[in-house]
Amino acid sequence: MADETNTKKFxxxxxxxxxxxxxxxxxxxxxxxxxxxxxxxxxxxxxxxxFQLMSGQDTAGIGMKNxxxxxxxxxxxxxRKLYVERESLAERGLVSDDLMxxxxxxxxxxxxxxxxxxxxxxxxxxxxxxxxxxILSF
Amino acid sequence: xxxxxxxxTVAEHDEEGYLTDIxxxxxxxxxMIAKAENIDMSxxxxxxxxxxxxxxxxxxxxxxxxxxxxEMTKKFGKEKGDQKALYALFPYGPAKQACKIAGLPxxxxxx
Amino acid sequence: MSTLHTVNKSPFERPSLKTCLDxxxxxxxxxxxxxxxxxxxxxxxxxxxLSHKQxxxxxxxxxxxxxxxxxxxxxxxxxxxxxxxxxxxxxAAGKARVxxxx
Numbered sequence: 316m317a318d319e320t321n322t323k324k325f326x327x328x329x330x331x332x333x334x335x336x337x338x339x340x341x342x343x344x345x346x347x348x349x350x351x352x353x354x355x356x357x358x359x360x361x362x363x364x365x366f367q368l369m370s371g372q373d374t375a376g377i378g379m380k381n382x383x384x385x386x387x388x389x390x391x392x393x394x395r396k397l398y399v400e401r402e403s404l405a406e407r408g409l410v411s412d413d414l415m416x417x418x419x420x421x422x423x424x425x426x427x428x429x430x431x432x433x434x435x436x437x438x439x440x441x442x443x444x445x446x447x448x449x450i451l452s453f
Numbered sequence: 454x455x456x457x458x459x460x461x462t463v464a465e466h467d468e469e470g471y472l473t474d475i476x477x478x479x480x481x482x483x484x485m486i487a488k489a490e491n492i493d494m495s496x497x498x499x500x501x502x503x504x505x506x507x508x509x510x511x512x513x514x515x516x517x518x519x520x521x522x523x524e525m526t527k528k529f530g531k532e533k534g535d536q537k538a539l540y541a542l543f544p545y546g547p548a549k550q551a552c553k554i555a556g557l558p559x560x561x562x563x564x
Numbered sequence: 565m566s567t568l569h570t571v572n573k574s575p576f577e578r579p580s581l582k583t584c585l586d587x588x589x590x591x592x593x594x595x596x597x598x599x600x601x602x603x604x605x606x607x608x609x610x611x612x613x614l615s616h617k618q619x620x621x622x623x624x625x626x627x628x629x630x631x632x633x634x635x636x637x638x639x640x641x642x643x644x645x646x647x648x649x650x651x652x653x654x655x656a657a658g659k660a661r662v663x664x665x666x
Contacts, residue, residue, distance in 0.1 A: 328663070330580075330583065330665075330666065338666075347514070347517070350517075351517060351519070361583065361587075362579060362583055380513065381513065382513055384511065384512050384513045385512050385513045385514050387511075387512060388511075388512035388514060388516070388520075391516065391520050391523070391524065392517070392520060426527075437586055437587070440587060441586075441587045441588070441589055442589075444567060444587060444661075444663055445565065445566070445567055445589055445592075445661075447661065448660075448661060449661065450567075450661055450662065450663040450664070452663065452664040452665065452666050453666070
């Protein structure tokens with residue numbers, strides 16, 4: 316990791332479902348590119364943003380690239396803190412099992428696979444926002 | 454715009470030589486793209502190209518160079534997962550040039 | 565260490581304002597810009613929620629966006645302050661971070 320004094324805490328907030336608009340894909344690309352700058356990156360999924368992590372996405376019928384698999388590469392890019400808001404899931408009739416499993420390999424623990432997704436309630440999400448230096452909204 | 458032609462099949466590419474349809478890729482095509490890049494494909498070159506294709510298949514992106522180095526190290530050991538060694542194989546950049554040969558889109562973040 | 569939250573979509577079109585209101589903490593500021601200013605109108609469906617939030621947050625509306633949409637300053641819900649572009653900059657500079665609700 317970079318020197319802590321030079322490291323800022325970035326929070327990307329995703330609030331749009333994928334495919335209907337370009338927000339979700341753009342956000343993912345910015346996260347991947349931004350990962351090269353070795354900052355402390357977290358990604359939040361609020362409102363329709365939770366649909367970005369749905370398992371079983373199949374875009375064959377709409378002629379668009381299924382980029383849901385790419386979220387599973389985030390661990391390689393050291394983006395290992397994905398926060399999903401419980402209330403946003405519940406409002407949409409979703410439960411945690413509806414989402415993909417996303418893990419990272421912890422190099423400090425012999426590459427043990429650990430979950431990247433953390434489910435947080437609204438008050439925790441609110442706290443997360445106030446703990447970050449930079450908020451990027453999509 | 455233009456196209457590669459190999460064994461009678463035509464594969465279109467963009468202005469930088471990346472295939473427009475990754476589905477048309479085959480090893481003969483890879484050899485031809487490599488030749489256009491002045492690269493003589495060795496086993497070491499193929500290892501990288503195949504690794505990139507597998508990574509793309511799994512994650513739908515081509516990895517950035519540092520990720521490629523890290524993942525190649527994990528899979529093949531330090532000697533091959535080495536930035537210098539990768540640049541020796543692909544002088545114009547392992548991600549950029551090897552991706553082109555692998556038939557993948559230009560990696561995200563590469564200008 | 566508080567946050568400036570900006571909202572730029574009409575609350576009648578998207579839940580951006582509602583979601584924003586659900587994610588603010590004591591001492592934060594909320595600035596309605598672009599189409600979001602339509603939610604600030606007195607008697608509108610969101611006026612009460614905005615008034616309610618004023619107990620913990622200050623709420624602003626960007627005057628040029630209000631004027632552009634023909635909404636008079638005296639017609640916005642009570643307690644909401646008007647700012648110009650300079651005021652927007654001052655608000656952003658006075659907070660630790662800016663969070664945009666799109």
